[in-house]
Amino acid sequence: MLGLDDRALDEDDGIERTAPVWAVFGDLMAGLVGAFVLILVGVLAVQMDLVTSLQTEVKKREQEEQRRMALEKALAVPLQNGRVTLDNGRIGISGNVLFALNSDELRPEGHQVLKSLVPPLQVYLKERDEMLMVSGFTDDRPVQATNLRFADNLELSAQRALTVTRVLIQEGMPAQRVFSAAFGAQQPVAANTDEKGRALNRRVEIAPVPKATNGSSTKGGAGG
Structure with missing residues (x-):
């Protein structure tokens, strides 16, 4: 136990x-x-x-x-008249309204369109402290051989963008708020298979963009 x-x-x-x-x-x-x-x-x-x-x-x-909505309100009159279009913040103007084929000489009708855009855009840019980029575009057809002023479509689109930029400045747009850029036949909005599509691609676009930050500068002139 x-x-x-x-x-x-x-x-x-x-x-x-x-x-x-x-x-x-x-x-x-x-x-x-x-x-x-x-x-x-x-x-x-x-x-x-x-x-x-x-x-x-x-x-x-x-x-x-x-x-x-603010941009649409500012451009109500030109939009209503059908002189310009507005797509995703880009103001489009037909190249046929502004220039003759293969020319950078502004037509009187085109001058009036640009003049009508300056006052509302001035207010819009000032309220938001933004700048205006003027972009030139062409169709894909080579510049005619009879026109020796331009080497190619890129040069033609650059000169057209510069022409529009200068007119905007002449009509009161502050020079420090506008600059130009050239894209030639790049970024088409329609097929270049017929005259209707090519006419749509021959255009100038004006778009408000943010101001350049410190350390970078935005200068007037044409860029690719």
């Missing part, structure tokens, strides 16, 4: 044998809880980033819509 001391010793041994199991279980649970907390924090961080990105995108779209 086991004595009292022997039974007590066995009970103590049982406690000593089971204690490490509970300790391991406790460590395991603590590790699982810690991992769960880390995962939860990560998920919350991703959700916050998504919410922030969504809010930024919504704000950006709202600003773009307000900008578009």
Whole structure:
């Protein structure tokens, strides 16, 4: 028979044998809880980033819509007369209205269109502290050999953009707020397969753009 001391010793041994199991279980649970907390924090961080990105995108779209509506309001009269078009913030003027084929000499009708744009654009640019980019485009047909003034379509589009820029300045647009760029036959808006499409591609676009940041300068002139 086991004595009292022997039974007590066995009970103590049982406690000593089971204690490490509970300790391991406790460590395991603590590790699982810690991992769960880390995962939860990560998920919350991703959700916050998504919410922030969504809010930024919504704000950006709202600003773009307000900008578009303000530009439409400023150009209400020219748009109503059908003299210009407005697409995604770009004011389009048909090349046929402004210039004869292969020419950079501004037509009287074109001069009047540009003159009508200056007052509303002046107000619009001043309110937003923006600049005006004048871009010249042509169709894909080579410049006629009889016209020796221009080496190619890029040079023709550059000179047309400069002509429009100079007229805008003459009509009151501050010189520091307008510059020109040339794209030649690049970026067509229609197929160059027929005269209708080529006429659409011969155009000048005027677009408000943000002011150049410090460290970079925007100069008047033609660029590719």
